[in-house]
Amino acid sequence: MSVVVVGYVPNPRGRAALEHAIAEAHRRDALLVVVNSSRGDALVDEEFLRGDQLRALHDELAASGLRTEVRQPVRGRDVAEELSAVCTETGAELLVIGLKRRSAVGKLLMGSAAQRILLDVECPVLGVKSPPREG
Amino acid sequence: MSTSTTEPTRKGFSGELVGAVLLAALGVYLLVDAGAIAIPGSSNTVGPRFFPYAVGGLTLATGALLALRVLRGDRGPADDGEDVDPDAPTDWRAVAVIVVAFVAHALLINVVGWPLAVALMFAAVATTLQGRMTPRAAVRPFLVGLTVGCVVWIVFVKALNVALPGGTVLEFLTSWF
Amino acid sequence: MGISDLLGGFADAITPVNLLFALLGVVLGTAVGVLPGIGPAMTVALLLPATYVLEPTSALIMFAGIYYGGMYGGSTTSILLNTPGESASIMTALEGNKMAKAGRGSAALATAAIGSFVAGTIATLLLALVAPALVQVAINVTTADYFALAVLAFVAVASVLGSSPLRGLASLCLGLYLGLVGTDVLTGQERFTLGIPQLSDGIDVVVVAVALFAVGESLYVASRLRKGSVQVIDHKGSWMTRNDLRRSWGPWLRGTAFGFPFGVMPAGGAEIPTFLSYATEKKLTKHPEEFGHGAIEGVAGPEAANNASAAGVLVPLLTLGIPTSATAAIILAAFQGYGIQPGPTLLTTEGPLVWALIASLFIGNAMLLVLNLPLVGLWVKLLRIPRPYLYAGILTFASLGSFAVNADPLDLVILMGLGLLGFAMRRFGWPVAPAVIGLILGPIAETNLRRALAISDGDLSVLVDSWFSRVVLLLALLALVGPVVLRAVRGRRATPEESAQQQEDREVQKAGNREGWGA
Numbered sequence: 078m079s080v081v082v083v084g085y086v087p088n089p090r091g092r093a094a095l096e097h098a099i100a101e102a103h104r105r106d107a108l109l110v111v112v113n114s115s116r117g118d119a120l121v122d123e124e125f126l127r128g129d130q131l132r133a134l135h136d137e138l139a140a141s142g143l144r145t146e147v148r149q150p151v152r153g154r155d156v157a158e159e160l161s162a163v164c165t166e167t168g169a170e171l172l173v174i175g176l177k178r179r180s181a182v183g184k185l186l187m188g189s190a191a192q193r194i195l196l197d198v199e200c201p202v203l204g205v206k207s208p209p210r211e212g
Numbered sequence: 213m214s215t216s217t218t219e220p221t222r223k224g225f226s227g228e229l230v231g232a233v234l235l236a237a238l239g240v241y242l243l244v245d246a247g248a249i250a251i252p253g254s255s256n257t258v259g260p261r262f263f264p265y266a267v268g269g270l271t272l273a274t275g276a277l278l279a280l281r282v283l284r285g286d287r288g289p290a291d292d293g294e295d296v297d298p299d300a301p302t303d304w305r306a307v308a309v310i311v312v313a314f315v316a317h318a319l320l321i322n323v324v325g326w327p328l329a330v331a332l333m334f335a336a337v338a339t340t341l342q343g344r345m346t347p348r349a350a351v352r353p354f355l356v357g358l359t360v361g362c363v364v365w366i367v368f369v370k371a372l373n374v375a376l377p378g379g380t381v382l383e384f385l386t387s388w389f
Numbered sequence: 390m391g392i393s394d395l396l397g398g399f400a401d402a403i404t405p406v407n408l409l410f411a412l413l414g415v416v417l418g419t420a421v422g423v424l425p426g427i428g429p430a431m432t433v434a435l436l437l438p439a440t441y442v443l444e445p446t447s448a449l450i451m452f453a454g455i456y457y458g459g460m461y462g463g464s465t466t467s468i469l470l471n472t473p474g475e476s477a478s479i480m481t482a483l484e485g486n487k488m489a490k491a492g493r494g495s496a497a498l499a500t501a502a503i504g505s506f507v508a509g510t511i512a513t514l515l516l517a518l519v520a521p522a523l524v525q526v527a528i529n530v531t532t533a534d535y536f537a538l539a540v541l542a543f544v545a546v547a548s549v550l551g552s553s554p555l556r557g558l559a560s561l562c563l564g565l566y567l568g569l570v571g572t573d574v575l576t577g578q579e580r581f582t583l584g585i586p587q588l589s590d591g592i593d594v595v596v597v598a599v600a601l602f603a604v605g606e607s608l609y610v611a612s613r614l615r616k617g618s619v620q621v622i623d624h625k626g627s628w629m630t631r632n633d634l635r636r637s638w639g640p641w642l643r644g645t646a647f648g649f650p651f652g653v654m655p656a657g658g659a660e661i662p663t664f665l666s667y668a669t670e671k672k673l674t675k676h677p678e679e680f681g682h683g684a685i686e687g688v689a690g691p692e693a694a695n696n697a698s699a700a701g702v703l704v705p706l707l708t709l710g711i712p713t714s715a716t717a718a719i720i721l722a723a724f725q726g727y728g729i730q731p732g733p734t735l736l737t738t739e740g741p742l743v744w745a746l747i748a749s750l751f752i753g754n755a756m757l758l759v760l761n762l763p764l765v766g767l768w769v770k771l772l773r774i775p776r777p778y779l780y781a782g783i784l785t786f787a788s789l790g791s792f793a794v795n796a797d798p799l800d801l802v803i804l805m806g807l808g809l810l811g812f813a814m815r816r817f818g819w820p821v822a823p824a825v826i827g828l829i830l831g832p833i834a835e836t837n838l839r840r841a842l843a844i845s846d847g848d849l850s851v852l853v854d855s856w857f858s859r860v861v862l863l864l865a866l867l868a869l870v871g872p873v874v875l876r877a878v879r880g881r882r883a884t885p886e887e888s889a890q891q892q893e894d895r896e897v898q899k900a901g902n903r904e905g906w907g908a
Contacts (some may be wrong), residue, residue, distance in 0.1 A: 115618055118342060120294060120425045120470070121772035122618040151617050153343045203753075228817040236560055238566060243580060258842045260573040260580060263835040267569060271562040278555050288556050288818020293606070294425035295776055297615035301417075306611040307812070311805055312606075314784060318801030330788060332783040338406065341611055341777035355683050356778060360785055372442045374793045 081108040083173040084160050084194075085134070086124040089207035090175035096204045098173040099141045106175065109145045110167055113157040117151035125149070149179065152184045157193040164198050226287055232279035239272025262383040325379020327361035334360065395517050398744025401801040402752055407450050410443070411749050414451035415756045417844045418458020423466055425778065426610060429699075430715040430822070431602040432459035435783070437595055437723060438790040446742055450749040452723060456716065458701050460763055461505060464692055468497045470619050478695070479660075480667040482681070484687030488620040491683045500637045500685055501692040502761050507638075508645040508693035509754040512700030515649055516707075517747050520736065523708040527733035530709075533841040533851050537601045538859035539834035541865040542711055546823045548868055554635055554818045563810070564827025568591050573831065575839060581583065587799050592807075594722035596791045597828055598715075601789040601821045605811020607780045612812070614776060621769055628762070637689040640670050641794045643692030651694075652701020654715045659698040666690035707731055707743060711830065714821035718829040768888045857883040 083098035085091045092172035097112070102109040111134065126134060126149065138145040150159050164172050176191055195202055233265035292298060317333035334357025339350040362382060368374040369385060378386070401407065417439070421432040436455050440448035448634075467478040468485035480733070481501060488497035530538075547557030570581045573589025582588040629637070644666040650664040670686040680687055710732035712718040722729050729739055736743055774782075790892045791804045814821055838852075847852035853859050 083897050116775070118775040118777060119618060120776070121621050121769065123621065123773070125618055127620045153616060186452040227813070227819075231557070231813055231817050231819075235562065241561070242566060242569075242581070249573075249580050250578050252578070258839050258847065260576045262842075263831075264569055266467045267562065267565045267831075270558070271566065274555065274562050278559055281555065282812060286553075288553065290816035291609060293610060295610045295615050295780075296426075296613050298613065300613040300615070302612045303614065304612070305579055306614070309610055310608060310611055310784070311809065313787075314808075316803045317788065317804060318798045318805070321801075326788075326792070330785050330851065334785055337607075337611075337781040337784060338777035341614060341780060342775070353777065353781065357507055357781065357785070360436060361600070364785065364789060368789065368793070372439070374438065374442060375796050376789070376793060383876070386607045 079105050080110060080167045080169045080209065081105060081156075081171045081173065082110045082112060082160065082164050082169040083145050084156060084166060085126075086175070087126060087130050088124075090177060090205075093207045094173050094175035094186050094205045095137075097203060099143065101171055101173065101203065102142075102143050106169075107143075107170065109138070109141075110163060111145065111147045112150070112158055112160055112163050113147065113149045114152075114154075116153055116155055118153060124151060125151075128187070155190065156188050157197055159197075160194055161197040163199055165204065169200050169201060171198045171201055174200055176204045176206050178206060229279060229282045230290060232282055235274070236272050236275025236279060239268050239270070239275055242268030242271060247304050306340050310337050313337055322377055325382060326376045327358065327365045327382055328379050330361040330364075331358035333357070375379055392742045394521075394740060395748060397741060398746070398748035399751075401446060401741060402450060402748040407447055407745075407749070408752070410447045411454045411752050412756060414454020414754050415458045416454075417520065417758070418455035419462045419465075419761065419768065420458075421455075421729045422462020422770060423771050424434040424462075424774070424805060425466070425772065426606055427783070428463065428602075428780075429456065429459035430598070430825070431606065431720060432462075433716050433719045434595065434598040434602055435786045435790060436822065437589045437599075437719065438786075438793045440723065441583075441726070441793060445729065446745050449726070449746045451860060452720060453746055453749045454753040456618070457509060457696075457699065457750065457757060458722065459716075460696055461502070461757050463665065464501050464505070464656035464695070465498065465761065465765060466772070467620050468501060468688070469494060469765070469769060470744060470772070474611070478663075480663040480691035483667070483686050486622070487681070487683035488685065488688065489683075493683060493685075494622055495686050496630070496685060497683075498765060499762060500575075500633060502758055503629070504637065504641045504644065504693040505696040505772035506754055506758040507641045508623075508648060508697040509700060510696075511642075511645050512652075512697040513747060513750045513754065514733065516700050516703055516750075519653075519704055520708050520743075520747075523704065524733050524736050527708050530626050530733065530857065531841065531855060532837040532844070533853075534858045534861065535709075535837040536834055536866070537861040538655070538709060538711055539830050541861050541868070542713060542830055543823075543827065543834070544865040544868045545655045546713070546826050553764050553818075554869070556817070556874070557823050560814060560819045560821065560823040562826040563814075564597075564824035565831040567597055567824070568828045568831030569808075574836060587795075587797060592803065593791075593794050594654055594719070594725075594798065594825075594829060595794055596800055597807055598722070598825050599787045599790050600807030601811040601814070601824060602715075603783050604804060604808025605815060605821065607783050607787075607810035608808055609815040610776070610780055621772070626819055633685055638675075639673070640666070640686045640690035641693045643669060643673075643693075644690040647695040648694035648697025648699075649701040652698030652713070653704045655705060655711060658688045659695045662694040662698050663691035666694040683830075697738070703750075707735060708733060710735070710833065712826055715779050715825045718822075718825045721829055730801050803863050 081098055081102045083094055098109060113126050115122045134147065149161060161174060174191060174194060191204060199205050217295070242264055246261050246268055249260050249264065250276040251261060290298065313333045313336035317329040320329035331354055335354035336358070337351050338353035339345055342349065365378055365382065366386065367374060369376050369378060401413070417436055418432055421427055421428060421436065425707040440451055443451065463478045464481050467482035468489055485501065488494065491818060543561055547561045548554040570588055572579055572589050579589050616708055647662040647666045648659065665691060667687055671680050674684060674686050676679065677682060702714050702717045705713055706717045706721060710721070710730060713720045721731060746813065787804065788801060791800050794800060841851050876893040
C-alpha cells in the first residue's frame with residue numbers, strides 16, 4: 078500500500094497542496110495522510126485546525142473517495158520535523174507541501190521550512206505554489 | 213483562580229511544610245534580631261523594636277499554625293494560569309536554568325552592557341522553554357533577544373533618558389544620537 | 390468644589406502631549422493585559438519604568454491609561470478564548486465564551502466594552518464626587534484611626550484574597566517583613582539589613598512587585614509549561630442590536646452599583662462584586678434558559694462590576710493613602726516615587742495633579758471604547774507570540790524595570806531571590822497580593838501606631854479611644870473570624886446531596902477549563 082503525505086494549513090497555499098495531493102493519491106491509489114501540526118508553544122495558533130475547519134477538512138477528504146488519515150501532532154517540534162517523521166514512519170512514496178511566495182529579503186531573514194524539508198525527507202517531494210491571485 | 217483545582221487533601225510530603233517552617237523560622241529571626249536594634253535614648257515610649265516584635269510574633273504564629281494544618285493534610289491549591297499545565301510534573305531544570313541565566317545576566321550588565329547581557333539571558337530562557345537545548349536551536353532566540361534588547365535600550369536610553377549601560381559597541385554606534 | 394476642579398483637571402489632561410501619554414498608556418496597558426499570564430497588577434508593575442523619567446502629571450496620566458487598559462485586555466481574551474483568565478474575568482468568560490461560540494462574539498465584546506465604559510465613567514464620576522467629601526472626614530482621622538484602618542486592610546486582604554485566611558496571613562507576614570528591612574523612619578536605626586549597605590534604603594517596592602508577580606509567574610509557568618494552543622473563536626455577527634441594548638443597560642447599572650462600593654471597601658479585589666453581579670442577573674433575567682448558554686446579561690453585569698470596582702479602589706488610595714488591591718499598592722509606589730504621599734492632604738497639596746488624573750481616567754475610558762472594538766483582531770494576534778519568547782520577554786522587562794531604579798546589579802539578584810519566593814508561593818497556593826500590600830502598608834501602619842502611642846505616652850487604650858477606630862477594629866475582627874465561623878456553620882449544614890452537587894459543579898468546571906486545550 079503506497080502512501081502520500083501532505084502538509085496542510087488552512088490558507089490558499091495549504092489548499093493548493095491538498096488539491097494536488099488528492100490528485101496524486103488518486104493516481105497512485107494511495108493512502109492519503111494529511112498532517113496539520115502545531116508546535117503548541119503559543120496560546121493561539123491559527124494554522125492548527127479545530128472545530129468547523131477540521132470538520133470541513135474531514136468532509137472534503139470523505140468526498141474525495143480516498144482512504145485518508147488526518148494527523149495533528151503537537152509535540153513542540155516544527156513542521157519540517159513532524160513531516161519528515163511522518164514520512165519515515167509511513168514509508169511514504171511522495172510528500173506534497175505548499176510553498177510560500179517570498180521576496181529576496183524574506184529569504185534572507187527567515188529560515189525556510191521548505192528548504193529544511195527537502196534536506197531532511199527521504200522520499201520525493203512535490204512543492205506546490207498557491208494560485209498567484211490569492212497570494 | 214483558586215477554587216477550580218482545589219483538592220483538599222493530597223497525600224504525601226508537601227513542599228509547603230518547608231515553606232511554613234521557614235516562615236516560622238523567619239518569625240524567630242525577627243523576634244531575636246529585633247532585640248539587637250539600637251534604641252536611641254530619647255525615645256520614651258515605643259521605639260523601633262515594637263513593630264518588629266509584633267510582626268515577628270505574628271509570623272511565628274502563622275508559620276506554626278500553617279505547618280500544623282499542612283501536617284494534618286491541608287494543601288493549598290497550586291496557582292492556575294493560562295500557560296500553566298496543572299498536571300505536568302515540575303520541570304526543575306527549566307527553573308534552574310532561568311535562575312542561573314538571570315543571575316549571570318545581572319553580573320554581566322556592567323561588563324558587556326544591558327542589551328548583550330539581556331540577549332544572552334533571553335536566549336538561555338527561550339531555548340530552555342522551547343524544550344531543545346542544542347546550539348542551533350539557540351540561534352534564533354539569541355537574535356530575537358538581541359533585537360529586543362537593542363530596541364528597548366535605544367527607546368529607554370535615547371528617548372526616555374533612563375540610565376542603562378549599553379556596552380561599548382552600542383554606545384559607540386549611537387553616540388551621534 | 391468638585392465640578393470646577395474636575396474641569397480644571399480636564400484642562401490639564403487635554404493638552405496634546407498629555408493626550409498622547411494617555412493614548413500610549415491605554416495601548417500599552419491593553420496590549421500587555423491581553424497577553425496570557427499577565428494580570429493588571431503585573432502590567433502596571435512592568436510598565437512602571439516607562440514612567441520614571443516623565444514629569445508626575447504625564448506619568449500618572451499614562452498610568453491611568455495602563456490601569457484601565459489592563460482591565461480591558463483581560464476581558465477581551467476571556468470572551469474570545471476558551472481559557473480561565475485572571476480571576477475578575479471568570480464571570481465574564483462564563484457567558485461571554487458561550488456567546489462567542491454561538492456566533493455572537495461581537496455582541497459579547499460590545500456589551501463588555503460599552504459596559505466597561507458606562508461603569509468606568511459612572512464610577513469615576515462617583516470617585517470625583519466622593520473623594521472631596523471623604524477627605525473632609527479623613528482630615529479629622531487620628532493616627533490611631535489610621536492604624537485601625539491599616540489593620541482592617543491587612544485582615545481583609547489576607548482573608549479575602551486566596552484560598553485560606555492562614556495562607557493570606559502567611560503572605561502578609563512576608564510583606565510586612567520586607568517592609569521592615571531598611572532604616573526606621575522615626576529614629577534612623579537600621580533594621581534587618583544584614584549589614585548590607587544597599588539594604589539600608591529598604592527594598593524597593595518596584596523590585597518586590599516585579600519579583601513576586603513577573604519573575605515568580607515566569608518561573609512557575611516554566612516549571613509547568615503548557616503545551617498546545619487554544620481555539621480563538623471568531624468574533625462574528627452584528628455588534629449590539631436594539632434588543633441586546635435593552636437587555637444590557639440594567640446589568641451595566643446594577644454591576645456598577647455592586648462594583649464601586651466593593652472597590653472602595655478595604656476588602657480588595659473585583660472577584661466578589663463580579664460574582665454577585667452574575668448571580669443577581671441570573672435571578673432577575675427574563676431569559677433564565679439562556680444562562681449557561683450565552684446570556685448577554687451575564688457578560689454585561691460582571692464586566693461593569695469589574696471596571697467599577699477598579700475605579701472604586703482609587704477612592705481609599707487617593708483620600709486615605711490606603712491601597713486595597715495589589716494594583717493600587719503599585720500605583721501608591723508610583724506616587725511615592727515622585728515624592729507624593731497620598732492621604733487626606735493630597736487633594737489640597739496636589740489638587741491639580743489628582744484632578745488631572747481623574748480627568749484622564751475619563752479620557753482613557755473613552756479611548757478604550759473607541760480603540761478596542763475595532764482593534765480586537767490586532768490584540769488577538771499578540772497571542773501568537775510563542776510562550777518561550779513571551780516569558781523571556783517578561784524577564785527582560787523585569788530586568789529593565791528593577792535595574793533602572795538604582796542601576797545596581799544587586800537589585801537584580803534580590804529580584805531573583807524574591808522571584809523564587811513568588812514561585813514557591815504559587816506552588817503552595819499562597820496569594821501574592823497580600824505581600825505587596827503588606828510591604829506598602831506596613832510602614833504606614835507602624836508610623837501611625839508609634840505616633841499614636843507617643844502622643845498617649847505609651848497608653849495602649851488610645852488605639853480604641855475613638856468610635857471610628859472601635860468600629861474599624863471590630864470590622865477587622867469580623868473579617869478575620871467571620872470566614873472561619875461561616876465555614877464551620879456551612880460545613881455542619883451541608884447535606885450529602887449538597888456536597889455531591891458541589892463536587893459535581895467542580896468537576897464540570899474543571900472539564901470546562903480543560904476543554905479546548907490541544908493535545
